Amino acid sequence: MKRIFKIWLPVIFVITAISCSENDLEPADKIEVPEGYVLVWNDEFDNGQIDPLKWTFETGDGTDYGLPRGWGNNELQIYTTSDENARVDMDGDVSALIITALKHGENDFTSAKLTTNGLFSMRFGRVDVRAKLPKGQGIWPAIWTLGDNRSIVDWPGCGEIDIMELLGHEPNKIYGSVHYVDGENRKGESQGYYELTGPDFSEAYHIFSLVWTPETLTFMVNDVKYHEVAIEDDMKEFLRSHYLILNVAVGGYWPGYPDESTAFPQSMYVDYVRVFEKEGFDTPEPPVLDIEEETLGQNLEPGIAQHAIKEGFDDLGNIEVISYGGGGEPYIDTSENAIDGELSLVFDFPGGAWGGAYFQMEQPRNLSNYSHLVFALKKPESLADAEIKLESPSTQSAIFLINYESTELSNGFVEYSIPLSDFHGLDLIQLDIPFAIWNPFDASGDFVAATVLIDNLHFTNR
Known part of the structure; x- marks a missing residue:
């Protein structure tokens, strides 16, 4: 480079x-x-x-x-x-x-x-x-x-x-x-x-x-x-x-x-x-580019996204997690607090600005045979709402957590089961971003600092 x-x-x-x-x-x-x-x-x-x-x-x-x-x-x-x-x-x-x-x-x-x-x-x-x-x-x-x-x-x-x-x-x-x-x-x-x-x-x-x-x-x-x-x-x-x-x-x-x-x-x-x-300006030589020095965020271990996916659910194939934002993008880590497997995935949002993280599949996949997106979150009480978005190469659609009831699980997790029909206009035949979480808000609608654990993410029929 x-x-x-x-x-x-x-x-x-x-x-x-x-x-x-x-x-x-x-x-x-x-x-x-x-x-x-x-x-x-x-x-x-x-x-x-x-x-x-x-x-x-x-x-x-x-x-x-x-x-x-x-x-x-x-x-x-x-x-x-x-x-x-x-x-x-x-x-x-x-x-x-x-x-x-x-x-x-x-x-x-x-x-x-x-x-x-x-x-x-x-x-x-x-x-x-x-x-x-x-x-x-x-x-x-x-x-x-x-x-x-x-x-x-x-x-x-x-x-x-x-x-x-x-x-x-x-x-x-x-x-x-x-x-x-x-x-x-x-x-x-x-x-x-x-x-x-x-x-x-x-x-x-x-x-x-x-x-x-x-x-x-x-x-x-x-x-x-x-x-x-x-x-x-x-x-x-x-x-x-x-x-x-x-x-x-x-x-x-x-x-x-x-x-x-x-x-x-x-x-x-x-x-x-x-x-x-x-006039007469002697332009200095530019500094040599160091890609790592100028790259935002972390060098994530390969496969870290799999810690959020339900064990045995293989329909997402190879997948990576990407953090992005205007200063509110989360730091990504893992936690031994999990309900499926040994580890869950951690999104540590700093608050104060917009940002989120999303899972990107290696190739678009047909998930139209499923009826629901299911995932487990552990989140602080200060997090009142967040946007959950799914995308295909030509479409995107989002819902907001505040509009859905959750079911209590163990270890402080709650489970959400979202009908895929609620993601209006989404092309499920060519899905390439099967999950994204953006912009945690508090009850006042401000960007909130929040550590969110994600686990047991999968698609199912209910």
């Missing part, structure tokens, strides 16, 4: 140089260049169409990119390449890139996600994006970056810089954040915010900026600094190159979900994207 990283790094810079040729740049007399900088890449969106030499689309629900459905955040939209979702058009007297989220029916949404992945990347400098933002409950526009090594190191080990995120129910407030893997292989982040006192961000264009040096990441709105992050020794993600991303998501754990107050369509208008470098 390290050899791959070293091979591709020079190619990235060659691509950058090609993308930044003088023929690709807007004439300098049309662009206000910050003092001490030179323009190296830009798109003014004034040619009537999206430039395929500068932007590429990511499409679908995230599974084609190695993410759980919903782009890892339980988002609702499907990203497309349709000009209904992304086009260059006039917004008054501004020629802009317009990314539009559309509602086609109940829980049926489309939008667009554009990136410069493989076409342009940057490492240090300044980014200015002039944009007007959408609003509404469940609407989530973003201007951000990911590390070029995203294909070989999982998020957040690739690094993420959120130049701008807005939660649609707070249209006067934007966030600037960074996400990374810290020195203890846990998710690290730093976040600041900026609030308008006048008309909200949907009423006018504003310039969202990132100033990136080897020492700091500085976030600004209209040249006003509101957040700065010092790049510490365990933040090497921000000493490597990143590509740019523009998108409008619908729903997710953080923004919540659209309701009857949400109007569609909702659009983000981007007047321009400009990238500058410091």
